[in-house]
Amino acid sequence: MITLNINGFEVEIKEGSTIYQAASSIGVKIPTLCHDERLKPHGSCRICVVEVEGARSLVASCSTPASNGMVVHTESESVITARREILDLMLANHPLDCLTCEKAGRCTLQDLCYQYDIEESSFDGKKKKYEKDTSNEFYYADQTKCILCGKCVYVCSQVQNTDAICFVDRGFETHVGTPFDLGLAKSTCVSCGNCVAACPVGALMPKRKEKFRYWEIDKVKTTCSYCGVGCQMELLVKDNKVVEVEPVKGHSNDGMLCVKGRFSYDFINHSSRLKKPMVRKNGVLEEVSWDEAYDVIANKITEVKESDGADAITGFSSARALTEENYLMTKLMRAVIGTNNIDHCARL
């Protein structure tokens, strides 16, 4: 354990931790655009610079190890000047279309410009302009908005390990692209959207089926209903409709989702969902009331039990349903109907 001083507070932390981690541990929030605990520190955005007494220059807190006796200031005048200058530089190369930008309300650049009072950039030079890459079915890449924090590239190469995207060109021309700039559809992208979730600005956005603003939605944390990994996710809900899904850091998924969990949620609100019970009458399924449906089932159960015994009734429960529902179905079969004929598709 080492002890350092951050903004006048003594902090004790495990050796090898960064200044950023030390600050976080006592609730000192250092702004950052590129930091992600899952990644090897890469120190790209430089927003998290802090002042360390005795150091030659400002240091990036996300990638500088804390050391014993270090005295750190996270919001000193020189730090604020540098942060404002860096934000100024970012904004100089970023469209000011927050009014219509889909990321508005959840854009870290927007938040930081607000926090540090950057209304507009003081530079008026060249701005980058790229065609949107909309070739992927589920998300688009708008390099015009990219601030090159690099999170998407590193999430793709270090977390998702797909290596679909990379940096292309150098200097001011640097942008995130696919090999030979052939576009996402022709890349090795598996549409997991984990880069999209990492993007702090509006450069990588899910393709929306309907418009919404982030401040209009409710978020509900739940567990993905596809495979058995049990990824944690948030359903974004507007007007009783799931309009987007986002990954949440959970034990098993480490903040990741796959294409199914992330983008294949249309079934929830699909028009072909069953809305009423149906009973086959004269060979045709007809909508009926719940009462009638229950009656038909209950009568059949009683009938079969009487004629062939309870073991002539079988139930298939579902690996898709809740634990509680599986329990209740076994109870229905075993306690109420009286048979152990209950199974599910565990083997398929």
Next chain:
Amino acid sequence: MKSIAELEAIRKRAQEGVKLRSEKGGVRVVVGMATCGIAAGARPVMMAFVEEINKRELKNVVITQTGCIGACRLEPMVEVYQGEEKITYVKLTAEDARKIVAEHLVNGRVVKECTIGAYEK
């Protein structure tokens, strides 16, 4: 390479080949190679010097050439410098040259009969 001795052997051998570029002391054999010298047969003389010195693996010997010394009648002329001493040989043949290497350069005995002094007598 399995030993320092091997390296040393290569070095010794190789140094011979490059000493021209670094040697400051030693023996200098200066062959007069102007038109007069060549006309009088300086080329085979010099070749004889080169071959013989090579054959005997002599160290610290530099063969160089020079222009007309002024006594064209005595060509082919060769001057052997060793420290302060200078011996001038004249009217040499290739045979003489080999002799000078064997006697003068190896054994330190001036080949008297070929020196300018002997000829002028």
Next chain:
Amino acid sequence: MDLYRSHVLVCGGTGCASSESGRIIDNFNELLIEHGLDKEVKIVKTGCFGLCEAGPVVVVYPEGAFYSMIKVSDVPTIVEEHLLKGRIVTDLLYKDHTTSETMNSIDEVGFYKKQRRVALRNCGVINPESIEEYIAFDGYQALGNVLTEMSPNQVIDIVKRSGLRGRGGGGFPTGTKWEFTQKAVGDLKYVACNADEGDPGAFMDRSVLEGDPHAIVEAMAIAGYAVGASKGFVYVRAEYPIAVKRLQIAIDQAKENGLLGEDIFGTGFNFDMEIRLGAGAFVCGEETALIASIEGKRGMPRVRPPFPAVKGIFDKPTLLNNVETFANIPQIILKGAEWFASIGTEKSKGTKVFALAGKINNTGLLEIPMGTTLREAIYDVGGGIPNGKAFKAVQTGGPSGGCIPAEYLDTPIDYDNLIALGSMMGSGGMIVLDEDNCMVDVARFFLDFTEEESCGKCTPCREGTKRMHELLDKIVDGKGTMDDVAKLETLAKTIKGASLCGLGQTAPNPVLSTLKYFRHEYEAHVLDHKCPAGVCSALLQYLVVPDLCKKCGICAAKCPVNCISGVKGKEVYLIDQDKCIKCGACMDACPFKAIKKG
């Protein structure tokens, strides 16, 4: 090795090779055969002699006759006169700029007199493609001594005591770096040589690889023994084909002779090396970017720590030194730490190679003891400024170095003095600027380079160099304000303080140093709309001096945009400044010198 009576050394460095030294060699060979001299005269293609200004260079031993600027057509003369008849061809000898004296022997040339060649000692002396010649000049003896007589710790101790510091720019103590790598824990370790010489105009590393490649092979093997590595990588830019070829030959020869490979000198020490080609990105000279590139990734710096000594190539402890640093190693081993430490200043030991360019007579490569003053380097070795112009500044350290004005000319050159002056040693670029250079334009020139070469990873460097460049453009165009100058300065300081790697942290140096020493030039551009050196075309005006104008109308006739008006024989001509494109055609055309630039 056969004995020859004469050796003709022809420079095969890139500079001379581009002025046809290859054809010169061919011609020599043909003529030697023709004259029957091929058994007695040997042609040796060497590495760079350093005095590139005088290239192609031919030196004839044993006389040491130093022929300069040799053309293919000069070869017959040298063969027929010098080689056949022993008459030195005086006309072709190198002439000293300052004294205009003809120099007979290479030893007399002023350019070499104040030099002390340690790293370059074999360049221009040996045939780089011959391991025998290298061995003849004590090659591989240091490796032999190290392997048979010394422990790794003793080797590191010698390097430490020699005081050698990294010649790639950082100036980190080499011995300490070796020690860190030795102490790092790893099942595998690597030694890497940074030959990604990226500074425009610097070519000392190329020269060493072209002129003395075995020195690098030997030094890397020594380093491998010291730090416990058995594998070496040399990262060379693909733009150095000759260097790559000769280094590969050297590696192959060393392998053939058992000086690389297994059980070297029977000591059980194994060392092998291979070349990795870089694509010539400036940033790949940065050590972490270079490592990424060797690993096959995009050359982009990463944060340190961990330092390469702990986690380098493929996350294994890696010793990374540059070519010139390695070139010093065999000499230090052979001659001792004390010998090396006796050269130079208190904190900077040994010699340093500089690539001298710009407004200087002796353009080329020079190796001088640390502590030599800038003045000595520029005037005594470099031969001073041509055409009697006045010295203005010297820019050291490559594109991210700073400009040092005349008042500091007597500063002894070492790492710390240069940093104190707002510049740096870098890899040894030295560009001399004279009164005709505009310092704002110079700053812009270097920014143009660093902006293009920024890897694009961190915000300050990627975005900031672009904006600095734009602000400089604005000032150079006469559209700048003092606000812009202030903004430029703040921005430069932010980039210096907040960038990720050395490239970004030093990229503002040209701006900061020119703002420090030549602020008046910035002010002249902004406040007076004038470029004092007359370089910035937007601020230039061509004016007709009425008193001198003879109303001939030639200027108006020559003007490509018809912006000169006047009546022939009656009226003095007048240039419309709004339309003028500053081509200067009028000034050139005026027979009476009545048009002035200002």
Next chain:
Amino acid sequence: MTNGIADIQKADALFVTGSNTTESHPVIGAQIKRAARNGAKLIVADPRKIPLAEEADIFLKIKPGTSIALHNAMMNVIINEGLQDDKYIRENTENYEELVESLKKYSLEYAAEITGVEAYLIREAAIMYASAEAASILYCMGITQHTNGTETVMSLSNLALITGNIGKVGTGVNPLRGQNNVQGACDMGALPNVYTGYQPVTNTGAREKFEQAWGVKLSDKIGLTVTETFKAIDEDRVKMLYICGENPMISDPDTHHAERALDKVFLVVQDLFLTETAELADVVLPAASFAEKDGTFVNTERRIQRVRKAVEAPGEAKPDWIIFMELMNRLGYEEHFNSAEEIFEEIRQLTPQYAGVTYERIKNKGIQWPCPTLDHPGTNVLHAGKPARGAGFLKPVEHLESLEIGEDKYPLVMTTGRMLYQYHTRTMTGKTEGINLIAPELYAEINPSLAQEKGITDGEVVKVTSRRGSVTMKAKVTDRVNKEVVFVPFHWDSGANVLTNGDELDKYCKIPGLKVTGVNIEKAD
């Protein structure tokens, strides 16, 4: 899984077999790749050159259905090289000598002949696995969906046991479960032979416990499995089938057989959509989706996690548990739960592994069972210290060729599996336009040399025929599969499972041999 998912990062070697992880469990696949890139050794065994094979240190392109021979040969190498963990074997296993004896015939040459993998690769894989400090086995349906699936798993567990790779961090024998709550369904006793927490219905104590809790007399007769049910319908032993949220018309082997059975029986289907199976039903009940209800799912690492209601169910659709409860009431069994949480409270009273878990405790993060008490943190590594049954029994198992193989009429082996973009029977993924654009239709992967032999070009329609029927689909010519193997994803209706065999079942767990079907392939007319 015996070990948690995060353990993958702690393994020094990973042996992934019968799992196309990056497509079937993409998020675990990504984590395997990450571990490999951070230095873990990766061994992949699969009949196809799956994406993970590209990352592997050793890839064993094994013939379908020959895993036992591979595992036995690996164990044989390990023992011959002395790489077994003698201490662990001595202290924690039984029957080692018999196992060693049984392995003797599995020489590298013999195994190479059976598996089609070069001998030196098997040897290197064995050494790599056994020399690792901690080695983890991850497997999936490629191991289990065989008529000897259970024995194949046993051979894997033998491999782990003799090298002591069990009960420690970064080790284990880890099945990757295919469905979101297949673990929960099993835990809850949605199996014919056990109550919740794997308490056997044949065990009197267990039965009495449940009789008391549920207030009724319970049957001690083991019930029917899914596959057995279809046979029982054929034989008129089952008259009524109540299916909740399953689609056997696509997922079950031998579709034609399943269809006949479903047509015949009185069928109740409870689902989100009118699935291929629901279309055959007599009663269809509209159920709520996971986004429309509160409850829990249990993932493949036994972690009980919360599911939360985000939106209202459409129309009159109801959560399954409400439907079951109302039906129970209708049948005269009084049941009054106000929430899934109340059901969970009842579950944990009856299930020792769940006893310590409450909704409050899993509010933010799930807990891995066994969690016997309220202050227990849950269990990441099973069999820690000692195997659960005291000593791991090393049961010798032998390679057996599938009955599907060896008939000239069906010379090729069809193996089925999943693809990244579609999920199971497509009832959910099939509703997303983008998914269907990328993965629009059924296809068969065939080797280029087979394609050439049969005159089939990429994208052409081919007919795949087995003993049970034929299906036409597009050919995808690729060297992912060897010449004797055909791969068909099973997601589509009237697809792969028309061809598979539903009769031959694993003798222990009744799993069908979906991964090995004898087929022939021809250009379609």
